[in-house]
Amino acid sequence: MSEPKPKKKFSRRKFIVRSSVGVGVLLGGIYFSRPAWRRSIASMANSAEPFYMGGTDKPLLWFEIRADNQVLLHSPKVEMGQGTFTGLAQIAADELEVDFSQIKVVHAATATGNIDGLSTGGSTSISSLWQPLRELAATMREMLKHEAARIMGAEASALSVKEGVVSGNGRALTYGEIVKEVKEWEIPETPPLKDIKSYKFVGKPLPRVDLHDKVIGAPIFGMDATMPDMLYGAVVRPAYIGARYVSADTSQAEKMPGVVQVVKEADFVGVVARSIVEAENAKNAIQVTWDVEKEWQSEEIEEMIKVGKGEPFVIQKEGGAKRILDNEEDVATAEFKSPIGAHAQLEPNGAVAFVEEGKATVMISTQVVKITRKEVAARLGLDEEKVNIIPTYLGGGFGRRLHTPNAIQAAVLSKAVGKPVKCFFNRQEEFQNDTFRPPTHHVLRAKLGSDGLIRAIEHQVSSGDVMFGSPLFPGIAEPILGADAGAWRGGMIQYGKIPNYRAVSWRVKLPFATSWWRSLGLLANTFAIESFMDELAIKAGKDPVQFRLDQIQDDEAGHRLKEVIKAAAAKAGWKDGAHNGRAMGFAASTDANTPCAQVAEVSIEDGQIRVHKVTCAIDPGLAVNPDQVRAQCEGAIIMGLSASMYEKMTVRDGQLTPTLYGPYRMALMKDVPREIDVVILENAEAPGAVGEPPLGPIGAAVANAVFRLTGQRLREMPLELA
Template sequence: MAAEISRRQLLIGGGAGVGLIVAWAAWPRRYGARPAAAAGETVMGPFLKIGADGHVTVIVPQAETGQGAWTALPQMLADELGCDWRTVAVEPAPIGPLYANALAVEGLAADVTPVPLRKVTMRLADRWAADHEAMLTGFSTSVRAFERPMREAGATARALLCMAAARRWDADWRACDTQAGFVIRGNDRLRFAELAAEAASLTPPKTPPLRAPGEGKLAGQPLPRIDVPAKIDGSMRFAADVRLPGMVFAAIRQAPPGDSRLVHLDKEAARAVPDLVAILDNPGWVAAVGDNWWAANRALDKLAPRFETKGGLPDSGSIDAALAKALAADGHSILSHGKPDGLLGDQAIHADYSAGLAAHAAIETPAATARITDGRLDLWVGTQAPAAARAAAARAIGVPEGDVMLYPMPLGGGFGAGFDTRPAEQAAILAQKLGRPVQLMWSRVEECLHDRFRPPARARLSAALGPGGTIAAWRAQVATPATIRDTVERLYPSLPIEHGGEPAAVEGMLPGYAIPAFAIDHHPADIALPTGVLRGETAGVTTFFAESFIDELALKAGADPLSFRITLLGANPRLAHCLSTAATLGGWEGGGKGSGQGLACFAGYGSFIAVMAEAHVGADGRITVSRLTASVDCGRAVNPALVRQQIEGGLLFALPAAIGDPITVTRGLPDQRRLGALGLPKLSQLPELQVDIVASTAAPGGVSGLAVPPVAPAIANALAAATGRRCRTLPLRSAA
């Protein structure tokens, strides 16, 4: 049966009142997830419901982390449907393979599989999507992955509504159209709500009648965000806002990484804390439970837990040594072309770079609410991987995944931290042990201590200049943990993953320039500290290495850094346009000594960006970034306001990792345990921002992580121009 069902058929369903579904029954059983219909709602397919009062609910399979997914995806569907934006609402999608992020799945499968094993990669992607319901939010894929499904869902529903109206008017449905929530034909008008139940029972056209670009009234418009009003008035509910009858509150302390065990608790002191309900310990952590979270956290302070770890614990020194050891060992070839080593002779230019850990530092600390009733687990959690979180919670308490109902909540900033399944697992265990609903929330200190930081890295770069300001050869060796592989293994422990070099670990090390001979190697490093995905991914580090080195090559060639780059971008006109635009808007003066101006560019996620920075070092030795100018080509902008917000947010997000305080590690735990210890810029220290969005008819690209990679190298290049000294370490230090 599965082979006989087309994608078009899967898009169509129907129902009214109590949630009757028409076409869903034809699905194979493994596609059992479907949106629930409230009284008066008609399900028009897996992505759309229409209510009797005219409201349109879009089923969104991507988490809202502040990036605007709950606006951009509904906007694409609403544009095709022809509805009134004021009537559009959002509902998170249930867990199921139909809502899998195919683009992220394919990308990650390639990232964790060595290049010679591409057939294995595709089998891995197929198995992942089929067996693991790989719903993922991240890697700037939301619009790119779901533009087509959302548009097709809206166009098909529009066709069905026009068919239903045409029946009443005894007309050809192709003569009908939709506008602002009505089906129209001349002076005839019928509301969607009047037609939805009838429309859902009809047979759709074989091909969804997609509108031509610009034909709709909503796509490309800076429509107001759906999530903002609730965030402003405080009615938006996050995982820590859930309230259940009889619920208690838990705080937690966790062991350092490695083989650790709990060796001491002062339970007598903790029991003196008012409102304490219980003390529960588990391998690797201890939790205090109270009638309120404040009591639970106070009790943990009194418990004064101590953990013992077998073997040594990593610190900043051992991490640096592990990176140096990995760089000295043989690496894994990820990309190569030509014979660069034969061109890297005595005149070759060499430079070593390094980057430290970087924190997520999201506004919301990890939280989850759990309840077990008759052996079934209800779980409320903000997550970027809901199927993986559900599976992890089920494993933690020994129940089938089918007995877990996960309610995906919005996140107060994810940046990759939402891939962590620990809060879901811990809350499930606590609910099982307590026999009552429990809400677990990590303290800010706990979040800082057990963040899965962006991994550190070391790089050795070599290049040979060619005639006319070109680069004849380029070699890059990068020592860093295989973080994407480790993340995928944590999320999907049964997947067969090849170990070795990781393509994602060196993403950004081959900049978008014309270089005839190159070699890019990954040297996997075991730093004995868990790491994770951060906004901008590894390119947040590798672009710093590559674009800083490009400036060094320009200096050796005696060329203006802008002219040097433009010469190399003949085959990349979109990136060249961004670069020249950013330089023009920023008032580029050549980047000479004392100018304090620097440039960097980046191509990724199907988009292009260039950033110009103005920075200087004050008399007190502090780095000040006074201005960041960016030019962005992300193809068709579904919502220009969202694009601007994400670019501005990315520029500012990248600042702490670029000029903030370094993160140091002692005995397996970071020394920085508060947001204030990360060197986050204050409002008065933020640079002036200027963002240009290039008008484009190309396919939409990703923007959420786009602005992060070029910020650090643009600032580094500006500081080198300001001071005459090159800092090759991230975070940047003025005395380097």
Template structure:
């Protein structure tokens, strides 16, 4: 066993509380917290390399583990399961440190009533990396406490005992964890946890199947949309289809008399219907006449005009050496990316029940704490009186980093004194999404005699990602000066270049944009890596060599080179066109995880077809290699969808389209038949996984198209000119 070197700043400083619970034999709850200042994350120039810690913010004891009488462990996860496999990863970590079989660990979403909720969010590809140290320490702590208690009960020394699959054994005697915990009122809490050696882990590092696999294959009711409460009614909120609408007043006389209507609710900022069924609520909603104050009509071209480098205010986020003075002998290119929708299949939904000064909120959300706070504020309740019970998410992707519809459902429930279920229609999902912002990039560079870049400059403008988000405290953006989300991937990663700078421009849009999986990474990497490829072609240098020679030999640079080399070897990268197929290479660093991809592309019937994508990624220690592969595959396909098909338009003041199909997305037929993933381990702790593979895909495809057709495509979604 290895002593934990970090024990003096980890778990040992926290208070422990162990108490019995209803139907449980022992509960490990932890008071105080591991708070690390979120401002630190925002220090410019480091945003790309910093990994966000797990943060909890409650001073109340938080329940982590419960031991049940059948010797199972219920692990309360502060992180939501939205497909990224966090439940499986944390079960692996806990099972190994507790010395118990994985099937004996049942992971549940922590409700806010147990206090064990992440103060920030489930997002930013931080769940496994952030919980890696604290969760293993807590698990080791619980194992040690159980051993001490067993030693007492069995009248044996601790070093005479071993733990095997949740049972403590010594000198022919044995007790299960449940038997050890039974009847214990006071626990002996060890000073510091002693972690096992990673090489002794049975589950961590192995491709074990997802623990939620069967629930999802047999159709168990695990999602927010499946939540219900006895005596439940259905709500619908009237929303304007026009951008920027402000509610003025509503006439609901017709709607009030419609079948199934229980109550029409008039609030200062919205009007809603509560009815016996969803359909009756929707029908009555459509009969309410609302007066809105709206913006003048807007169209996509107006948005493009606003979203142009040079508008608004600018911040230099990265700088080295001299700026490009003369544009002679330099290449300047412009790139654009459109508005993107989250389009997660489970609509935003919630069941709320407010009665007797208490609120229960069942919801699929990435922000338990924020949701709780907003409901408490609007209903004038103490936060302790608001219990948020999170469910599995039918897709997160950043769409649920603000879930204020919980407030509306709570107000509806309060008005009728019964539980109310409320969810968005698909049209509302598309029109009231908080979109991936459109971007515009101007990139310039010139080559020296060796054919390497002498200067590289990236100027880009993006709609807000984090700036106007409810998740980020309002005082932060002015301190930071740049949007921490929009600048993801906007930095120059070829820091071997002698002169470079990156400049972020901020403009306001008339509709909400926000977090979309990987934030600025998708757009910024598309632009930067397309430009790099064009420069490699100008330099008449192989795209791999051109990149490798301009990456600095610092730790992250070396890891970036390693993934580029790995993907090149695995895909057998070649710049020749073979049987109508060309390869395109691109690479990115996101949240300290480098990723490189090679796309194999051909043109069939004037359409871009992606046959194969090879991914090399270095996320550090792989807790579950299979789920990391799954995230790579998913990001590749979601990325193909975004870069080849997806685009929201603004038409006469309305966001459109409002339904799948017209909002074109990748289907089965558009997914590559081969996705090959190579995982490297360039550091000994787990890093970000769920977003970094979204970086390279856009440029990898565009670079393949360039080599195949000679056309440099500079706008997403990628569209071939008519003559090809």
């Protein structure tokens, strides 16, 4: 049995050691530790009905083999569009020796399955399950073979397995037939895994397992969930930053048509009615007194977020960058800014809950299944085992569902009326109560050497919290980490040949909730650093692609980064400067060990920036499903373009605004590049991160192209021409 290779990050860097442990565990994709799944196999063996696979509703883990020889894979990770279910099906099918079409992936529920203890996020679903799932599937296959041998009276080694059928000795049994005959399972030592090259499904661009359901509009999302006799809830949510619930006059709401009950809690007020419309109408009739200490304005937030205002923490240091930059002449400096960003996922947050006689069931779109269970149990005063969280497909995640306390509200309303209650945010509430991507401010300084390469560089980023303050991340770890690794994600200097470099993360506590937004700090930090790299290349009179290649170190990470840079430049036909009204811009980043380089081809039409083509080279290691890697790149590029070019929340008179699509301008069909060319390199053996890394370079790539066309250096997102 081979040990999964521990992922090494930032080799050669003098990375602040005390932060590397926690971050490595959290973001490195290895937190789904071997003991955890080992334990799950052990518990299967020890429980009264171990590893039940008879196709009923009995407790089971991971695999459920049905009589018709279909295998249900109970996924410990949720599907939010990132394609995880498909990748897991491919991985499992290969080791389990079934056809891809025989596997159906479903969400594990806390009562019946093995749920990832932390979350679905951080681009880790496939990478973290790659080793354990293959071993589990191989083990399962051997168990089935072993039982088949017993039934057939043959030696297991004499049997062969193909497409879920065990044959030998002149007989053949399907997996479905075998499980019917098994009372007790024997769990063997984990068998050796197959040679990756022999895999039939891993590495193939197979269609998504959820494709058909999603094309026919099947009811698979949290908001589609129903329970018998279900009522509809609505909760009054704050519209002002920092608003504290004081009291509510519900006299009018109580008389509204369809109202079943008005529910007043110490921390919120809600209403339960027969329909969504009646619940919303009644909610609007509740007069809530809020305590709002201060009416915040955008200008104040911008002032708070400036580098130098918060608490600094040095996250990267090599040589004497600060000394050089403080004392020498001809130091290049530049400042960059990024705005508050909304998640704007299409399915609002909400849940369907039923609380009855000492137990609770919650159906919900969430990225944190277990944390949600813990929170609901705590609020209801129940043991966690009495709370079953049934995850549904997510109508978008993007980090918005890495805290879903809305499950509590649905549960409390259900408990009050003794019936299932569906309770969701409306869109305005969703915008007002988002956990936003924090605004950032960046100060960069650099000094070129006589060879035209960078002698010293410094990146300082000031940001609101991302990881800190999240329920995923105990506050006790903050002093250990020092800096918010979410805020500085992508904020380190990735050009290791530079002799002197330094990165500083400034922490600012903002008065509104900021949190995980797909790729975290990567979007803004890469925009700042890679725009600045472009400025430095121009100052040095060098081609920006070669300028980057010349300053990347020669280790494995450096090699992979250089390869994507070269591949992107080659595929795009990289040309510096403007040609026939168009120009290319170049940028590259490394995120969660996945390097990505992008070339944006841009023109100016009617005074607006128009992106015609984006070429993207990415090296996520082994691509379990190249088509889904491509899909994630296309989506990330467009989402990154949207955030870089159009999106911005502002704070006005204490409110976050706007609160609707349209006024919150996002990329539409018309804004999308007509060509997106994705090149996938696979210079690592195991699968790595895919969902977030390709968001990194796009903002800088566009801004760098705009400079070549207009001479305007755009240093603030969203990018706007003067």
